[in-house]
Amino acid sequence: MRRFKCTITYDGSQFSGYQIQPGKRTIQGEIEVALSKLHKGKRIKISASGRTDAGVHAKGQVIHFDSALAISTEKWEIALNSILPDDIAVIRVEKAAPGFHARFDAFGKEYRYFVHLSPKRDPFKRHYAYQFPYPLDYAAMKEALKYLIGTHDFTSFCSAKTEIEDKVRTIEKIDFFQEGDLLVFRFIGNGFLYNMVRILTGTLLEVGSGSRSPDSIPDILEKKDRKFAGKTAPAHGLYLWRVFY
Amino acid sequence: MRRFKCTITYDGSQFSGYQIQPGKRTIQGEIEVALSKLHKGKRIKISASGRTDAGVHAKGQVIHFDSALAISTEKWEIALNSILPDDIAVIRVEKAAPGFHARFDAFGKEYRYFVHLSPKRDPFKRHYAYQFPYPLDYAAMKEALKYLIGTHDFTSFCSAKTEIEDKVRTIEKIDFFQEGDLLVFRFIGNGFLYNMVRILTGTLLEVGSGSRSPDSIPDILEKKDRKFAGKTAPAHGLYLWRVFY
Known part of the structure; x- marks a missing residue:
């Protein structure tokens, strides 16, 4: 038996997320079916660095699995x-x-969130970036970032549906850059809570469009309550970009 | 009754092409349904600059239609x-x-063809660029272009299934540029025959990968027979980019 680390990319549009679910098309399900075909029907279980939700994409998700097949990595x-x-x-x-272990050995992750800065729909971006029609104040957004980077209890930026108790995480870096009509946020940290990147993005967009001030961020963190942060940005703008080992 | 010129863009992946067909999802069908909804169920027929096949995209298709509705263009x-x-x-x-008339008044069109230069599949490009794994000799391809630009009988570069008799067309410009791992061909001409851009692309890729020589092009043109040109490149790399009026 040998263990393999496997880096994968997927367009999440047509999946009900990463995790296997009966009757649904999932990333885990498709990969396990493929591995099973290579192992004469035997089920090979895979483990990922973490789940991704329906519609979320990956440019560098990592999984591991064990196999007795004697074939080269190529x-x-x-x-x-x-x-x-x-x-x-x-x-x-x-x-x-x-x-x-793809999950337990990961010491950090990078996520990117793509925003399509336009009042008009673009059919080619409909699954790949969140269309945002309002002008953004980048200086205010940069100001807000300062309060988010570092080690904090991110309870307010985590879906209330989560079961994890310890919501302290360290964000090493958040920045953003514009490329044509796309605004790309980069988030690097030691771990992200459920929906955390999408809630951070939603909140930053609210700061950028002026509906909340940058210095409201420390308050939101302190409240430790999901309802004080901004809206959850939609799944289809989010990419699991890289996992660090 | 007023006539409207309407520029549209579409991701062709999920359509059975432009032209309306019973029981199929088509661009024309979807637009006519939308117009009908705005006209209390009355059918409004649209005319396009030309059809596009299943899987072919448009960044600047043009249609026209007539309406008695008194609303502004915005x-x-x-x-x-x-x-x-x-x-x-x-x-x-x-x-x-x-x-x-969207078709009869068009004096030229620009098409682009996107090639994904890579031995590896990219899920995000699967509907938007033709994956091509072989190295390309750009100098040879440029050499071949010289024989194609200008006024020629393009019978050899036209699907045999066509009914049009006069196959003389003028290509004003063909060029290509690389952007990361994408190679983009641009074709500008006064008109293109059925499958012509895809057959030109397929033939240029065969020249680039060395399976035919640049100076075989004049021969192909002279033969006036589809079977002497290269393969038809797949639909999903093709974009109707612009229509000139």
């Missing part, structure tokens, strides 16, 4: 890509230490 | 965009002269 990549549906692709397969 | 745009499905959008509505 052949693993080719074999999986030839079976997987065209909205999931394997970027890289590597041999991992037997104890490697 | 309101036309907003009203249509609020009804149309999210893979079609209206870019601009203009009042046109009563005799304006």
